[in-house]
Amino acid sequence: MRVAVSTRDRLVDTARTYLDEEGIDGIGLREIARRAGLSHGAPLRHFSTLGRLLAAVAAEGFRDLYASVEVAISTVDRADPMARLAAASFGYVRFAAGSPGVFGLMFRSDLCDTGDPEYATEGGAAFGQLVELVVDAQAVGFHPDLVSAELAGVLWSTMHGLASLHLHAALAPTTGQTDLDALVRIANLLAFGASPTISKEPS
Amino acid sequence: MRVAVSTRDRLVDTARTYLDEEGIDGIGLREIARRAGLSHGAPLRHFSTLGRLLAAVAAEGFRDLYASVEVAISTVDRADPMARLAAASFGYVRFAAGSPGVFGLMFRSDLCDTGDPEYATEGGAAFGQLVELVVDAQAVGFHPDLVSAELAGVLWSTMHGLASLHLHAALAPTTGQTDLDALVRIANLLAFGASPTISKEPS
DNA sequence: TGTACATCAGTGAACGCGCGTTCACTGATGTAC
DNA sequence: TGTACATCAGTGAACGCGCGTTCACTGATGTAC
Numbered sequence: 001m002r003v004a005v006s007t008r009d010r011l012v013d014t015a016r017t018y019l020d021e022e023g024i025d026g027i028g029l030r031e032i033a034r035r036a037g038l039s040h041g042a043p044l045r046h047f048s049t050l051g052r053l054l055a056a057v058a059a060e061g062f063r064d065l066y067a068s069v070e071v072a073i074s075t076v077d078r079a080d081p082m083a084r085l086a087a088a089s090f091g092y093v094r095f096a097a098g099s100p101g102v103f104g105l106m107f108r109s110d111l112c113d114t115g116d117p118e119y120a121t122e123g124g125a126a127f128g129q130l131v132e133l134v135v136d137a138q139a140v141g142f143h144p145d146l147v148s149a150e151l152a153g154v155l156w157s158t159m160h161g162l163a164s165l166h167l168h169a170a171l172a173p174t175t176g177q178t179d180l181d182a183l184v185r186i187a188n189l190l191a192f193g194a195s196p197t198i199s200k201e202p203s
Numbered sequence: 204m205r206v207a208v209s210t211r212d213r214l215v216d217t218a219r220t221y222l223d224e225e226g227i228d229g230i231g232l233r234e235i236a237r238r239a240g241l242s243h244g245a246p247l248r249h250f251s252t253l254g255r256l257l258a259a260v261a262a263e264g265f266r267d268l269y270a271s272v273e274v275a276i277s278t279v280d281r282a283d284p285m286a287r288l289a290a291a292s293f294g295y296v297r298f299a300a301g302s303p304g305v306f307g308l309m310f311r312s313d314l315c316d317t318g319d320p321e322y323a324t325e326g327g328a329a330f331g332q333l334v335e336l337v338v339d340a341q342a343v344g345f346h347p348d349l350v351s352a353e354l355a356g357v358l359w360s361t362m363h364g365l366a367s368l369h370l371h372a373a374l375a376p377t378t379g380q381t382d383l384d385a386l387v388r389i390a391n392l393l394a395f396g397a398s399p400t401i402s403k404e405p406s
Numbered sequence: 407t408g409t410a411c412a413t414c415a416g417t418g419a420a421c422g423c424g425c426g427t428t429c430a431c432t433g434a435t436g437t438a439c
Numbered sequence: 440t441g442t443a444c445a446t447c448a449g450t451g452a453a454c455g456c457g458c459g460t461t462c463a464c465t466g467a468t469g470t471a472c
Contacts, residue, residue, distance in 0.1 A: 154389045161364025186357045191393045
């Protein structure tokens with residue numbers, strides 16, 4: 001079933017597809033318009049600048065990241081905060097692995113207009129989701145003395161670093177053909193002493 | 204004392220200074236030449252392409268990263284592998300904080316010609332340095348069952364993520380005015396259960 | 407129901423920009439004899 | 440010591456490119472009366 005969709009949404013969708021298929025390199029107003037079957041000036045009827053368009057794409061990415069973490073969390077025991085936190089790690093890197101181009105864009109402040117309110121809102125929501133998980137974990141004894149946001153920042157950084165370096169293939173030549181999930185399992189082991197059940201992949 | 208230096212080295216130096224002062228955005232052959240007081244075509248007498256020049260800059264960056272880690276390590280007990288590993292984390296982020304532009308460039312494969320042998324050599328050396336530290340730590344009981352290169356990859360990723368997100372100011376708005384060393388201390392606490400002495404900054 | 411007007415998405419030509427790279431050249435330096 | 444030649448770093452004009460953005464326009468749609 002095809003749904004009638006606004007040109008605006010189609011532009012964002014086209015950009016997302018381009019990014020994940022071709023990478024971030026050739027992204028631009030003209031290329032997006034070309035792929036959407038529009039004249040090269042058309043996107044500016046919907047976004048005042050390229051930076052705004054890309055910010056909308058990135059915001060959509062943060063929404064997907066949020067959803068990916070939700071999916072991962074839903075596969076483990078709701079009453080086990082540590083398991084949820086460990087699952088969130090998998091959710092994070094799976095999003096990055098599944099949408100490498102968008103993931104790469106989301107943290108490129110030279111491309112996205114980070115002043116866009118939607119960008120800030122969605123980015124904040126994704127981080128807030130992790131902070132909540134951390135707070136719950138602290139309530140059951142996981143480093144309750146640390147500032148939640150800082151602890152969340154460190155966990156986020158670990159997943160972010162794993163995903164970034166893996167996607168840039170910076171780790172592959174030195175660590176071999178290691179898959180990302182295996183590295184996340186190690187990261188969880190270091191941070192949480194994660195149990196085997198936690199490190200299992202959700203189906 | 205000023206030392207006579209080759210134009211080639213001056214170009215690399217000029218690029219490094221530009222990157223750390225102005226960021227990665229306006230980098231290019233013409234800008235580097237301008238700052239070095241040369242005509243815009245001159246750099247091509249020393250580097251066949253811009254990508255090669257930037258690869259040389261990045262290679263120099265890896266050498267500095269290596270040195271920064273060495274400095275950090277030298278401040279702790281040589282006979283304590285865990286302390287050395289924890290100190291290495293500080294060395295990593297200090298390099299990134301001190302040379303944010305070069306650090307940003309080093310992992311931009313769209314800008315650096317990563318086929319450059321010097322780039323690969325120096326990058327490999329920096330990672331190898333960390334692997335050696337990990338091997339020593341494993342010898343005294345730190346997750347001896349894990350593959351050294353994978354464990355090193357996870358630790359590298361954590362520091363890389365912290366440095367990247369911090370420099371992009373992605374963490375600042377949500378975690379507050381947190382300084383980088385504080386986050387590294389938390390990361391070390393999670394990974395190593397680091398003692399206060401380890402988390403102290405080398406002077 | 408019909409007419410006049412406003413709105414606005416989309417078009418396509420044009421502008422101005424800075425880029426990486428090429429090219430023919432100049433001029434200084436080093437080398438062979 | 441002097442001459443002829445080769446080398447090569449550096450110059451500056453030029454090429455061709457694709458970019459983001461502007462602008463006057465067309466044509467379809469919606470609205471007021």
